Amino acid sequence: MRLAPLLLLLVPLALVLLQLLLRWGLQRRSELLRSAHTHRPLQRQDAPIAVEVDVDSSPLFDSPAPAGALPHYLVLDTETQDILHEEEIGIEFAPSPIILLSWQVLDATGACLSEETHLIRRSASITEEATALHGITTELMESEGEELRPVLERLLQAVSEAKVLVAHNVRFHRTLVLSELEAVGLPTASLEALPTLCTMERGRVLGFKRRASGEAAYPKLSELFGYLYLHQPAVHVRFRHKGLRDVRLCASCLRQLIV
Known part of the structure; x- marks a missing residue:
C-alpha cells in the first residue's frame, strides 16, 4: 500500500x-x-537535362570497321526543303524535295565502313520552318549544294552492296529517295527490294515511351539513343551537321538493337 x-x-x-x-x-x-x-520542383519533368552527348567527339559514335569487313547495313537519313516530321508521317504523304542526303555503310556488327553526306542544290527556297529545324539556309544550299543525280548514283552504288536498309522511320526516308530517283530517271528496283530495319518501330516495341492512354509511342531518335545508352530518354545531342547527327545516332542505336 x-x-x-x-x-x-x-x-x-x-x-x-x-x-x-x-x-x-x-x-x-x-x-x-x-x-x-518545398523541394518538389527538383523532380519536375521540365527540369534541366543533365546528360549531353556530342556526335562529333563522343566515343559512343566512333566504331570503325576492321580491314576486310564487308558491307551489310546501309543507314540512311534525309533532310527536306519543307518540314516533315518522320515520327508523325502517316502511310500516305506528299514527298518534299531532299536537300541533304546522308548515309553510313556498316558491316554485319554495325561497325562503320564509310560515311557520306551531300547537300543538294534545288531551284526553290528552303522554308524558314525547315531551316529552323535542320539549320540549312537557302544561301548555303545555293553556294555549296551539289547536283542531285550524281549523289543519287553514289547512293545506288551503296544500295547495291548492302543487305539491309536502316533508318528512323525507314518507310519515310525510302519513299523520299524513291521519289527523287523517279524524278531524274534512275532505277528504283534495287532500293525497293532491299530488306529494311526501322529503328523507330524497334523503339516503340521497347515500350519506354507511352501516350497518355498507356499505348506505346514512337520515340524520337535522340530518345531512343538516350534509352539504349544512358537509360534515360531525355538527352541533349550536340552536333555541327544535322545530317551526320541523325545518321550517327541511328547507326549507334542499331549497334545496340542487333546485339
Whole structure:
C-alpha cells in the first residue's frame, strides 16, 4: 500500500510526458511535409537535362570497321526543303524535295565502313520552318549544294552492296529517295527490294515511351539513343551537321538493337 502515493504522482507525470512526445511527433511530421513540398520542383519533368552527348567527339559514335569487313547495313537519313516530321508521317504523304542526303555503310556488327553526306542544290527556297529545324539556309544550299543525280548514283552504288536498309522511320526516308530517283530517271528496283530495319518501330516495341492512354509511342531518335545508352530518354545531342547527327545516332542505336 506504500506504493499507492508514489503511483499517484508518477501516473500524471507519465501522461504529461506522453502528451509532450505526441505533440513533438506531430510538429516534426508537419516540418517534414513542408520540406518535401518545398523541394518538389527538383523532380519536375521540365527540369534541366543533365546528360549531353556530342556526335562529333563522343566515343559512343566512333566504331570503325576492321580491314576486310564487308558491307551489310546501309543507314540512311534525309533532310527536306519543307518540314516533315518522320515520327508523325502517316502511310500516305506528299514527298518534299531532299536537300541533304546522308548515309553510313556498316558491316554485319554495325561497325562503320564509310560515311557520306551531300547537300543538294534545288531551284526553290528552303522554308524558314525547315531551316529552323535542320539549320540549312537557302544561301548555303545555293553556294555549296551539289547536283542531285550524281549523289543519287553514289547512293545506288551503296544500295547495291548492302543487305539491309536502316533508318528512323525507314518507310519515310525510302519513299523520299524513291521519289527523287523517279524524278531524274534512275532505277528504283534495287532500293525497293532491299530488306529494311526501322529503328523507330524497334523503339516503340521497347515500350519506354507511352501516350497518355498507356499505348506505346514512337520515340524520337535522340530518345531512343538516350534509352539504349544512358537509360534515360531525355538527352541533349550536340552536333555541327544535322545530317551526320541523325545518321550517327541511328547507326549507334542499331549497334545496340542487333546485339
